[in-house]
Amino acid sequence: MSPRPRPVAAALAAATLWLAACSPPASLVARDAWVRAVPPGATATAGYLVLENGSDREYRLTSVEADGIARVEIHETSMQDGVMRMRPVDAIPVPAGSNVALSPGGQHLMLFADSLPREGDTVTLALRFDDGTALTVEAPVRRGGEN
Amino acid sequence: MNRLNPALIAAAAVALVAGVVLGGLVLPRDVEVESATLLSPARPLPEFELIRDDATGMTRADLAGDWSLMFFGFTHCPDICPATLETLAAVKRRLEREGDPVPRVIFTSVDPERDDPGTLADYVHYFDPAFVGVTGRRDAIDRLTRELGIISARVWNEERTAYTVDHSASVLLIDPDARLRAVFGTPHRVEPMARDIAAILEGRAVPSRDGGIG
Numbered sequence: 001m002s003p004r005p006r007p008v009a010a011a012l013a014a015a016t017l018w019l020a021a022c023s024p025p026a027s028l029v030a031r032d033a034w035v036r037a038v039p040p041g042a043t044a045t046a047g048y049l050v051l052e053n054g055s056d057r058e059y060r061l062t063s064v065e066a067d068g069i070a071r072v073e074i075h076e077t078s079m080q081d082g083v084m085r086m087r088p089v090d091a092i093p094v095p096a097g098s099n100v101a102l103s104p105g106g107q108h109l110m111l112f113a114d115s116l117p118r119e120g121d122t123v124t125l126a127l128r129f130d131d132g133t134a135l136t137v138e139a140p141v142r143r144g145g146e147n
Numbered sequence: 148m149n150r151l152n153p154a155l156i157a158a159a160a161v162a163l164v165a166g167v168v169l170g171g172l173v174l175p176r177d178v179e180v181e182s183a184t185l186l187s188p189a190r191p192l193p194e195f196e197l198i199r200d201d202a203t204g205m206t207r208a209d210l211a212g213d214w215s216l217m218f219f220g221f222t223h224c225p226d227i228c229p230a231t232l233e234t235l236a237a238v239k240r241r242l243e244r245e246g247d248p249v250p251r252v253i254f255t256s257v258d259p260e261r262d263d264p265g266t267l268a269d270y271v272h273y274f275d276p277a278f279v280g281v282t283g284r285r286d287a288i289d290r291l292t293r294e295l296g297i298i299s300a301r302v303w304n305e306e307r308t309a310y311t312v313d314h315s316a317s318v319l320l321i322d323p324d325a326r327l328r329a330v331f332g333t334p335h336r337v338e339p340m341a342r343d344i345a346a347i348l349e350g351r352a353v354p355s356r357d358g359g360i361g
Contacts, residue, residue, distance in 0.1 A: 036225070036226075036229055036230075038225070038229060038273075039222075039269055039270045039272075039273035039274075040269060040273070041266065041269050041270075042222065042223075042225075042270070043223070044223055044225040045225050045229075046225040046226045046229075075226070077226050077227060079316065079333055082298075082315050082316065082317055082332055082333065083298050083313055083314065083315050083316070084227045084313065084314055084315070084316040084333075085302075085313045086224075086226060086227075086311050086313075087302075088304070104226060104227070104230040105226065105227060105230065105333070105334060108225075108226055110225055110226075111225075143233055144230065144233060
């Protein structure tokens with residue numbers, strides 16, 4: 001309408017650009033990853049992490065790879081009438097604007113190898129999502145308690 | 148001497164009040180068990196014949212004389228079994244630190260085909276050197292678990308190349324007369340479990356008001 005608001009709009013646009021440049025759209029983040037340290041001789045262990053989806057679309061974690069690990073599967077532990085069941089699942093959905101925790105006694109990664117990393121090692125997990133998005137996250141190998 | 152008496156009397160009065168108050172705080176009191184279902188009366192275990200992780204025999208008589216925590220699982224279990232054994236190791240450390248009586252911890256395999264005594268020994272001792280692993284013949288394990296209400300079932304993957312074992316995740320508390328005294332359901336948490344175990348072993352446990360008798 002009047003020419004007056006223009007400088008304001010320009011300033012706002014500039015500020016928005018500046019903010020965007022400073023904080024890239026961290027729409028999908030993997031954090032707090034760890035792998036359970038297991039006894040020598042064990043050929044399977046579990047991996048856990050938190051997936052944070054700040055975007056407005058759903059992502060689905062569809063596959064995971066890790067150096068030195070023969071195979072990584074996505075599993076879900078569930079409790080039915082006090083009986084623990086563990087089943088592979090095809091994907092873990094991470095709905096728009098929400099966090100999903102892979103944690104003991106729930107959804108988790110299952111890592112298979114003849115020789116697994118030991119306590120104190122770090123495993124790099126390469127996560128792949130349904131749209132091709134790839135993330136890597138460092139997962140320290142440690143002991144962990146409560147389920 | 149006489150002049151000090153009022154002060155002494157006052158001090159004695161203070162000490163008496165403090166003693167009553169502190170005594171009420173420190174002396175044993177009943178503890179409502181929150182993390183387990185108490186069995187009243189305790190249910191005697193059946194006779195059984197299993198194999199300990201050092202390849203010696205293990206029978207019902209071996210449970211007599213001490214309290215035991217029993218957990219059932221298998222060494223190929225990557226999530227719940229190690230998590231529970233880490234929890235039980237933390238419970239044991241906590242009881243030791245508090246000077247409370249400590250039950251022994253027995254991990255019984257529901258996958259005896261893969262869990263021989265040597266495998267079990269390596270597995271359980273990783274969590275705590277004092278933990279005892281138990282395996283045995285399939286029929287002997289099935290009979291004991293059935294009596295204790297522990298369910299287990301083998302589940303193959305689609306390719307039939309590997310299997311997992313669904314199993315009850317409860318932790319059982321066995322008394323020194325080899326009777327089932329309490330069942331700890333999931334989730335297992337260190338603090339409430341340690342508090343309730345200490346109370347049961349010291350005879351201070353009462354069922355929780357919201358229905359703790361099984």
